[in-house]
Amino acid sequence: xxxxxxLDEHEKAAxxxxxxxxxxxxxxxxxxxxxxAGLSHTQYEVLVQLDAAPGGALRMxxxxxxxxxxxxxxxxxxxxxxxxxxxxxxxxxxxxxGVFAEITDQGREVLRLAAPGHVEAVRxxxxxxxxxxxxxxxxxxxxxxxxxxxxxxxxAAAGTDAADAAGAGRSG
Numbered sequence: 001x002x003x004x005x006x007l008d009e010h011e012k013a014a015x016x017x018x019x020x021x022x023x024x025x026x027x028x029x030x031x032x033x034x035x036x037a038g039l040s041h042t043q044y045e046v047l048v049q050l051d052a053a054p055g056g057a058l059r060m061x062x063x064x065x066x067x068x069x070x071x072x073x074x075x076x077x078x079x080x081x082x083x084x085x086x087x088x089x090x091x092x093x094x095x096x097x098g099v100f101a102e103i104t105d106q107g108r109e110v111l112r113l114a115a116p117g118h119v120e121a122v123r124x125x126x127x128x129x130x131x132x133x134x135x136x137x138x139x140x141x142x143x144x145x146x147x148x149x150x151x152x153x154x155x156a157a158a159g160t161d162a163a164d165a166a167g168a169g170r171s172g
Contacts, residue, residue, distance in 0.1 A: 025125045032121040037114035042067065042077050043086075044118065047111040050087060050103035057102035059092065086110055 007015060026041065033039045039047075049066050050056055058066070064074045078101050081087040086107035092098025103111075130138065 021126075028125045029118070029121055033114065033118060036117040037110060038084075039110070039114060040077070042069065042073075043081055044111075044114060046074075046077055046081060046101070047086065047103060047107055047114075050101060051108060051111055055102070056108070057090075057100045060089075060099045060101055063101055081107070 030041045033041055033044050037044070045067055046063065049063055050058060060071065060074060060078070064071050067074065069077075078087060078089065082089065084106075085104060087101050087103055090100050090102060092100055127135065
């Protein structure tokens with residue numbers, strides 16, 4: 001067995017900073033959305049993705065891929081959003097196994113009301129903390145990480161650009 005490539009001090013500092021920052025940012029955003037809109041961060045992202053989709057609907061498999069979540073985890077979140085009247089499910093006419101999630105007018109309204117507070121929390125927790133140069137490096141570096149992991153997971157050579165990997169619009 002070969003010896004592991006242990007992290008040097010510089011690499012370890014980057015890894016620890018990444019873990020700490022992502023956990024703290026996620027916790028801050030989760031709490032803001034819960035307090036302001038009664039949504040989890042995942043539920044908010046579901047609404048963002050559906051709102052941006054043509055006709056406000058996506059197949060559940062595509063939505064799970066976009067959110068980088070399991071199908072069972074997504075099913076749970078969609079069930080919660082459906083109970084709240086923010087989305088509904090419908091069958092796919094071309095595939096009996098396929099199911100679409102579609103945002104409702106109430107879901108669009110909740111998203112519209114939640115977005116300003118959420119973008120402010122994203123700015124306070126991350127965007128406005130960094131200089132434009134640092135932000136560019138973060139987008140480039142984490143975009144590359146996401147691209148490689150997505151390519152590895154799919155076994156494909158094609159990737160996404162940094163904006164796709166980092167999310168855009170009301171996402172955060």
